[in-house]
Amino acid sequence: MPSKPLQHAEYDDIADEYAASKQLPFRTVVEAPTLFSLVGDVQGLAVLDLPCGDGTYSRALARRGAASVQGIDLSSAMIERARQAERQAPLGISYRVGDAADLGIVGAFDLILASYLFNYAQTRAQLLVFARVVYANLKPGGRLVGMNDNPRTSLDRYGSYAAYGFSREVERPRREGARVRYSFFRPNGTSFGFDNFWLAPQTYEEVFAEAGLAGFRFVDPLAASPEGEDWSGFLRDCPITGLAAHRPG
Ligand SMILES: C[S@@+](CC[C@H](N)C(=O)[O-])C[C@H]1O[C@@H](n2cnc3c(N)ncnc32)[C@H](O)[C@@H]1O
Known part of the structure; x- marks a missing residue:
């Protein structure tokens, strides 16, 4: 259990829309094909999905x-959605509310899926806390894979991705902790969104090494596009990125 009461979480208000x-x-x-290609074969693995959101990828890996x-x-709203799906179609997944910054050791995992966790760190110190939690919960030799807001994109790649249903803006100047705002468009013309934070790619590299995780790298996304669809414009200097690292064996 978390050692302190949890605050109202940003995603409690947008759980259904997210x-x-x-x-x-x-x-x-x-996103999903990039993640699955990083994940590889999960047969027989103990997996921690942090943060699991509504459990979309937890269910995919269980399947x-x-x-x-x-x-x-x-x-808690995201966890309730995940639990509801588990009640409707049980896959043996356990879900719980918890703060990655205050998690301690909850198990010894072969694989930790961190899909959009690290971009919530606003400072190097917060990123280090997340990375240390990952290290502490991996078995020696265990792997970390995930998705993230892509801190490597050039400044001119922020703005509207209207054709893809969202926009992504960054506070200027883009310095450590700068706010990255994602807005998703609703059919009625309004939008909902959430904030991430920018930290330099080099900060990620240094912090993961400092936490003891080896081989940290950002991984350019791929597209499993239906025939005839051209996703090269989205993939170029892509707003999202894969990432991977491992705990040395
Ligand atoms: C963009 S969503 C991604 C959810 C899921 N990983 C996915 O890919 O669908 C980000 C999630 O991170 C959660 N989150 C943010 N900060 C967190 C923290 N410190 N500890 C645990 N979860 C956190 C939010 O509640 C939200 O559900």
């Missing part, structure tokens, strides 16, 4: 043969 956004083509064509999946998220 979950619906998992059906947007940029997620199904780019792909993971031996166990535990999902943890700061937002």
Whole structure:
């Protein structure tokens, strides 16, 4: 259990809409295939999905043969959605509310999936806390894979991705801790969104090494695009990125 009471989480207000956004083509064509290619074979693995959100990827990895999946998220509304899906179609996944910054050791995992966790760190110190939590919960030889806001993009790649259903703006000047605002468009012309934070790519590299995680790298996304669709414009200097590292064996 968390050692302090949890605050109202940003995603409590947008849980349904965020979950619906998992059906947007940029997620199904780019995000999910990139993540699955990083994940590889999960048969028999103990997996921690941190943060699990509504459990979209927890369920996918359970279906792909993971031996166990535990999902943890700061937002109780997201966890309730995940639990509801588990009640409707049980896959043996356990979900709970928790703060990655205050998690301690919850298990010894072969694989930690961190899909959009690290971009919530506003400072180097916060990123180090997240990276240390990952290290502490991996078995020696265990792997970290995930997705992230892409801190490597050039400044002119912020702005509207209207064709893909969202926009992404960064506070200027883009310095450590600068706010990155994602807004998703609703059919009625309004939008909802959330904030991430920018830290330099080099900060990520230094922090993961400092936490004891080896081989940290950002991984350029791929597109599993339907025939006839050209995703090269989205993939060029892509707003999202894969990432990977491992705990030395
Ligand atoms: C963009 S969503 C991604 C959810 C899921 N990984 C996915 O890819 O669908 C980000 C999630 O991170 C959660 N989150 C933010 N800060 C967190 C923290 N410190 N500990 C645990 N979860 C956190 C939010 O509640 C939200 O559900």
